Amino acid sequence: MPTFYVVPDGIEKMVKYFMRRYNNLPMFITENGYAQGGDSYTDAEDWIDDEDRIEYLEGYLTKLAKVIRDGADVRGYFAWSVVDNFEWLFGYTLRFGLYYIDYRTQERSPKLSALWYKEFLQNLHENQ
Numbered sequence: 001m002p003t004f005y006v007v008p009d010g011i012e013k014m015v016k017y018f019m020r021r022y023n024n025l026p027m028f029i030t031e032n033g034y035a036q037g038g039d040s041y042t043d044a045e046d047w048i049d050d051e052d053r054i055e056y057l058e059g060y061l062t063k064l065a066k067v068i069r070d071g072a073d074v075r076g077y078f079a080w081s082v083v084d085n086f087e088w089l090f091g092y093t094l095r096f097g098l099y100y101i102d103y104r105t106q107e108r109s110p111k112l113s114a115l116w117y118k119e120f121l122q123n124l125h126e127n128q
Helices: 008-021 044-048 051-069 112-126
Strands: 027-032 074-079 099-101 108-110
Touching: 008 027, 008 051, 044 099, 044 108, 051 074, 051 112, 108 112
Parallel strands: 027 074
Antiparallel strands: 099 108
16 A cells, blocks of 8 residues: 555645745645555445544644634635545555445445544534
8 A cells, every 4th residue: 555644734834835825815625635545454344434534634624724714715625535436546445535435336335534524514614
């Protein structure tokens, strides 16, 4: 499995850079996600119990919220990806989705991160 680094500070630094460099032009973050994969995943429950993805999203969204409070004009954020899919470089060996796909039956099941993300968005909406 390839190495993907988890560096939440990176999203804050990148947004600040674009904010300064391009006079706070409105921004949309269109792909930000966590890859699951490797030999430790043997059945659907292993894929669905994705607490590492929750930690990832929480870290990145916390840093993104901070930079927005500091004045960045971020107008959208899209987690990659809603469902597990075919990745051009890695085929079906990695899973980025908030929903698990059984590729044999096409059955879709929410991962823990999908439930967490739904609750996160509901709380965000209620607090506005």
